[in-house]
Amino acid sequence: GVLTGAGLALAAGAGRPALAVAAPLAATVWAYDLALKHTPAGPAAMAAARGLDLLLGAAATGGGTRAALPSAALLGTHTLAVTAVSRRETTGGSVLAPLAALATTGVLTRLVTHRRTRLPAGRRAAAAPGLPGSTPAGVLATALGAAYAATAARPYFHAALNPSPPLTQRAVGGGIRATVPLQAALTARTGAVTTSLLIAALAPAGRLFARRAGMRKVSIT
Structure with a gap:
């Protein structure tokens, strides 16, 4: 909770666009850890978090999120694939x-x-x-x-x-x-x-x- 609050505070300091991305990113991470990790929605939640993380970097540096959307989608797709494979890494x-x-x-x-x-x-x-x-x-x-x-x-x-x-x-x-x-x-x-x-x-x-x-x-x- 403390780290989440600190992250949101830093995002707010970077401007409203960064905070607008940081808030759903924090919500996605908490949802994954507390509820979604071991459900069928787990890979999608992890993919969303990785995509939002990239968008947060773009927003915080003033580059704008619209131009970063394609890259976020590609990174999220890769994360989705990896996470889907990881569901069976202990059982095969x-x-x-x-x-x-x-x-x-x-x-x-x-x-x-x-x-x-x-x-x-x-x-x-x-x-x-x-x-x-x-x-x-x-x-x-x-x-x-x-x-x-x-x-x-x-x-x-x-x-x-x-x-x-x-x-x-x-x-x-x-x-x-x-x-x-x-x-x-x-x-x-x-x-x-x-x-x-x-x-x-x-x-x-x-x-x-x-x-x-x-x-x-x-x-x-």
Whole structure:
């Protein structure tokens, strides 16, 4: 409760748009923790929280939430797929969830690497003319999109072939780690190359944490 209050206070300090996103985000997180986590609505609630979290960052930095809606939707879709797989990470036995996550990864990779995102006004004027993806930001987004696919797709595929608890847990871990290059790719699509690279630099830390978690025989979640 204290942390929620502090977060809402900070959001209020950033302005009304940020508070307008922070309030439903806090409500979604509490609803997930207290009631929805172990229900069929759990994955959707987690996906909504991740999408709102991205929108909160956009609102707090003055970028506006409308331009960030496509990225929030893509991140929320990825989160929905990962969370659906995680429902069976201790028991295994589900082929449909990792297959759906694998298909989702393919669609998201296509959208991130081939669909142009409308740049904010300040960056739009500075963007060099050329073919889609020919700018440094476009090239970086394509590379990070490929990294996202490589991180998530292989463990999903293995879990679909053999949905045992260990492989399902690896699929969940791969999906969680893939969030880093996905967010970096989404950031690159806005033209924020430096910020995108900083986010991508977190990927090695995620792999190190996953390796240590595996040594302790606990899930990355």
